[in-house]
Amino acid sequence: MLNHTSKSVLRYALVLLALLAALTPVYWMLTISLKREVDQFAVPPHWFSFAPTLEHYVDAFVRRSFGQYLVTSAIVAVCSTGCALLIGTLAAYALARFSFPRRLDRKLSLWILSTRMFPPIVTAIPLFLMMRDVGLLNTRASLIILYTGFNLPFVVWMMRGFFLEVPRELEEAAMVDGDSRLGALRRVLLPLVAPGLAATAVFCLIISWNEFLFALVLAQTDAAMTLPVGIAGRVTQYEIKWGVMSAAGVVAMLPILVFAMAVQKYLVRGLSLGAVKG
Amino acid sequence: RRNEPQSGKTLTLAVNSGVEGDALKQAALDYEKQTGVHINIAEFPYANLFEKELLDLNAHTGAYDLIMLDDPWFPKFGKQQLLTELTPLLESRGQKGPDADFVPASLALGREPYQTGALYALPYVGNSQLLFYRKDLFAMHTLMEPVTWDEVLSAAKIISEQETAGAPGGGKVYGYVMRAAQGNAAVADFMPIFWAFGGEMFDAGGQPAVNSAEGIAALNFMLELGKYSPPGYASFNADDVGAHLLQGTAAISINWPAWISSFSDPAKSKVIGKMEFTAMPGAKNPGRAEIGNWLIAIPRDSKNKEAACDFLVWATSAEQMKRSAERGNPPTRKSLFNDPELVKKFPAYPAQLRSLESSRPRPRTPFWNEIENAFGIYLSKANSGELSAVDALNQANTEIAKILERGK
Amino acid sequence: MDIRFEKVTKAFGSAVVVDDLSLVVDDGEFVVLLGPSGCGKSTTLRMLAGLEEITSGEIFIGDERVNEVATQRRDLAMVFQNYALYPHMTVAGNIAYPLRIRKLPLAEISDRVARVGALLEIGGLLERKPRDLSGGERQRVALARAIVREPRAYLMDEPLSNLDARLRVQMRGELKRLQHELGTTTIYVTHDQAEAMTLAHRVAVMHKGRLQQFDTPLTIYDAPANRFVAEFVGNPGMNFIAGRIDTATRAFIGDKLSLALDTTQLEKLKGVAPDQRVTLGIRPEHVHVTTNESSDWLPASVYVTELMGSETFVFLNLGDNRIIARAASEFRADVETTVWIKLDMSRAHFFGSDGKRL
Amino acid sequence: MDIRFEKVTKAFGSAVVVDDLSLVVDDGEFVVLLGPSGCGKSTTLRMLAGLEEITSGEIFIGDERVNEVATQRRDLAMVFQNYALYPHMTVAGNIAYPLRIRKLPLAEISDRVARVGALLEIGGLLERKPRDLSGGERQRVALARAIVREPRAYLMDEPLSNLDARLRVQMRGELKRLQHELGTTTIYVTHDQAEAMTLAHRVAVMHKGRLQQFDTPLTIYDAPANRFVAEFVGNPGMNFIAGRIDTATRAFIGDKLSLALDTTQLEKLKGVAPDQRVTLGIRPEHVHVTTNESSDWLPASVYVTELMGSETFVFLNLGDNRIIARAASEFRADVETTVWIKLDMSRAHFFGSDGKRL
């Protein structure tokens, strides 16, 4: 309450500083995507005044098939995020709410986590061979499956933590009211962990959206080529196509940004207010 | 002709995303129009293309009917028998082999063993290093086109010391710009000097000999040259070098022909018409460039070898290669280097041909990647001042020895 | 639906909180669970609801053994001691929830919600979120959520504890009516004497997880099975005077006092050995007190008086016993002064040294 | 430390929940806030504690205007109606927290915690987490956390609501003693008649956010300022009989009844116009009832009787008035039978049509 204003001024100052730090490079990237090569290296750099050109965007999305990569990326990201959230949340719920015999739940949680510890570089080849043998090589399906796998540990651990935070009474009430466990999960628990769910979703989406190595290994033709691989292709043997990469980067960023904007409103104060006495 | 390519067929190409790939892409479109054979191009970053192809071919997926290879990769593919021998396919077309128009140095790259062995790939892009320099500055300071490394050094010295504000935008012009990033970059810029100073990777017994007296002299010379290079060159790659040249902040460098067209592109270049290109300078030995050709081969597991071969022959034919040349890729055919139209467009072609014919491949060992990596790290360390030339080369030598040891 | 607990025990780790509980609640009966804080009342309800696993023993609803039956299939309605409202739903949403799950037609749902809302005087709050409610309002929402359905049984854990006296009397009446109309078996935890007395068909008194007495309210009050019940039920609880029975003088001999016993009482107390310690219990309302001296009344000194408005509690020192008398609201007496009291021996209770009623 | 509310108003959006409240609590005074559920008691405490912004008006603690003072610096201790325990701390941790942050020596902390724990009979639970406690135990932890300190004032929001009668009487005593010893100003919200009567120096009765009466418990009980107070305080509340004053017959005339008035009363009622409606109020304990006919008593028919054990409430139809009489526990009468009642007119209250006391 006291010196309310001065406090909030300070707060704004700090936040804006952080924003500046976060967004300057992005703005720079934006300018690069609109600059001709000569201007990109100008010293001192042109932050604001330069002759903009859409050349690089045209190059990326008209001359090259980045448009198609974008679609593939979108499909893969959305599907894998969806799957991961779905099955991961269920598992998280079980691990948070049931006590398995012989501490099995503990072991499971740890194992699930550990699947994320192995460096992907080494698993890439066996997975490549696996996909070859099941005939999924060079398909979007293969990427969806893989990314679901990558995101699962995260989803499970994240959501498990949030479930543990929710007063158990609420669920009990739901079940006494005759709701099935899953019904209670859907109608009571999930709305209450919306912040966690939102954060998790954003993160999963980002991971699958930007994954590079496996996309590279599993794609054989444009059929399954994702945006990051396409973008990386602009680092050529002799030069780096800064403009095209930035242009693609800008475009790649937008969908996620929109999504983040959309879900961030769920990042609101936890709702267990007034729920239970104690 | 017996196997007329029947339309409706599909070929899949793995190409390097870059000018070479783009050229082949264009060609593919034309080919499709002509023959109705659909050509499916898969572009991959240069940094990963090798791994990608190796993995895929080893896994026998048969996904690709044709692949582009940078020549240093070839020994690995050759040794592991992953490619289709071309001669039989050519003979089945009534050719006894590749025609004589190919530059021998380039064609030799596609044979395993080198020069003498069976033919597995045809050269498509005839890169070999050139010495780039700013003729305007050279003229200004009354300097001759350098033919020895010492001349390069003194020229670099003079320009560095005098052109402190000569760059567009008023910056300093560095006499020389080299790339000493670990790995490929450092090695590529070092090899010409190394060879010119009489160094050899391996002695007669096949043992590593980079730390020979000549080697040490060469590296010391490189460091000397480094004094006139922009700060931080120890981490430079081709793009940094290109940027410096295009921005007019450096006067001399070793680089690849692929850059030549850029200098006349106003969207990129601040030095239009000021660049000159020439063959490698020499020292104790005559100058020899490192060759860096792009080859095209047919994987063993391709299911359309015939059709693939048809395309290969077509794409490397004189008239197609001319189109690719017009798109900025140095050819691998003598006839094209001497083609008046092209020479008019690319005045450096004579120089390039000379350089190409006298060029040397990187040592042809399947462990080249590993060796280049280790060697490059120490070269880079020397250039960044972490190690003295002697220590760097000694350590490099032992590492290389280890690698060969493991290979046995 | 009748409910049976058979030798039910619940232990958290080593701590036994419900101990060998056997209890039969008849169909349509209204049973009140009474007991000190922490004696295991909520746990008992929670086991019945299937929210706590039963350590040993069996629970039956009707003829069905429900030990392994999942909560949602037991079809019970429960008012949680700590409300457990759904914070993200409006009051209406909270109340409607159990109906929505049963896929009732929307019209009926809103209709029922409105009715219950009006009944519990929260009709005006239906669109609020729980966090915008007062304590008592929250409690009423919790109650509403339970009574909006017609389950096999109601379990209510101190459903009125946060309501004001007036509202509580009123709600009490409504619950009684409701339960009477529907005839739904109800188990009801309360700490409020009046609720227990007015609502219960039978009262079960628990102590340290053990059932002490299970009988009609009046019996519990007028014939407590042991000292604990006698002291716990009634507010203030029963007075106790230590002493022994002297068959010779046909009297109860305590510290500095001797109280004559009538034949029936002597009959009851025949079994008691002369030297055995006996405790006499008598309720405050059976201790008559007056300020003006009167023969054959006992003198006692006033320790303190508590004015309740409607009545006055007089704390007295009688010998080395401290006893409480209920007096009219007009009664006044200064501390330390001597007053005269009379114990209505016809209403006296006697307990053996084991605390059991004699 | 004395506490002053001056014209304090609190509105949530458009809803005014505390309305122009002015109240002065003297230093060391024990004030009980009484009022129906949702009348604004908790909000009042929360404003005093600085947990709710004040919409208008001023609050003073001592001479300091605290409207803008941050909660931490008001140095008050509060028992929250919903406990608000720290879920991650043990009981001991919860109780110790206010001391720990005041950097008291560990020895003293543990010593104090132990003392308070013993006092509230949660000594055995100190190592438990709140989630492993029963409702009453949680409430006691909340209480312990407040009384472990010596703040400028205690704010207690129904601190005993979930405790059993016995424990409540006991805690009541402890709180009274504590407050007496420390002389700490205390504002205490309760719905329990007995607590209000026994603990309070003064009782503030609120209704719909407005202060109705602020006076000593007995005054509140014996001279309620208006009908609301009269009905709200007392359990069951006061009986009301509508009628008018007939100065000629010096009597109160109601439906089928006429009650003689004495001079003092007539004095009081002089101002009342003959035709003006007047309400007579009389408390159940001042309605004497007997089954055996007696002259000059009024006949009334029994509607229902409620047996409380210690006493019996008799609901009667007197003309078209429903009145309640308090009778001894032995009193029995069947429904519909006629009984005879006598109103102790000396204890009658009269209220004008505006509900104000005459």
Add this chain to the structure above:
Amino acid sequence: MAVTARARGIGSDRNLAYALVAPSVAVLLALSIYPLIHAVTISLHVSAGGLSRWSFGNFVRLVSDRFFLSALAHTMIFAASALTIEFLLGLGLAVLLNQKMRGRGLFRAGLLVPMMLPTVVVGVVWRLMLNTNFGAINGTLQGAGFNTTGLTWTSSPGLAMISIIAVDVWQWTPFMFLILLAGLQAIPQEPYEAALIDGSSAWQTFRHVTLPLVKPAILVALLLRTMDLLRVFDQVFILTEGGPGFATETISLYIYRTAFRFSAFGYAAAMSFVLLLITNIISAFYIRVLQAREL
């Protein structure tokens, strides 16, 4: 209050529990078992002159491999520094943006942007900005009149490490921020009111109420971030390729070269197991220290 006692599996529920975890377990098994077996076998093979045989050679080679050891060291330095900074910054921002303030939504979304860019792009953009001679940073500094000689960001061994740490911090602090914010949001209001009443200062409240209650989120954040940091690949690969010299070579980079460039898969796998072991130890440590309640 957050009641987190575990539901006692009642009857059919236990089967439900298994049914719920089954899909996740299935997917992860499918994706991890085969690769693991594969990795174990190849790591226990060395190929000498064409034919390969069982041997511990790869693991023996580890201890004598200078490149490996220094790569390990680099990775540790990198991970430790980046993690610390990211955690502190992320926590600070989360706390900052946890309170109500106008435009909070935009700020939050804005702060997440760095994480949304494809890593390749991040690498490239920073590489461009950090460029010693043409980079925006040095350029702007010079413009502001600073002397930037010596600020050869990615080009000198010392600065290069700092540069890649800085870039990682820039890109991944939002991750910490996001998770911790979500964690903070899940904390109920009541304990805070109690803390105010008990007179605890903002800091004390943070220390004694907020931190303990947000532990689960912290745990997850640290765990996942650590794993990813220890496996860091893309950024470094684009930014410095491990250079100059070997200054910023991380384990993953080295594993990558070994596996793909030099086709020494066995040795790469062997190195991976070391990394796996380290990650395991660290994770176990976190869990022991931070596990708010029984797992």
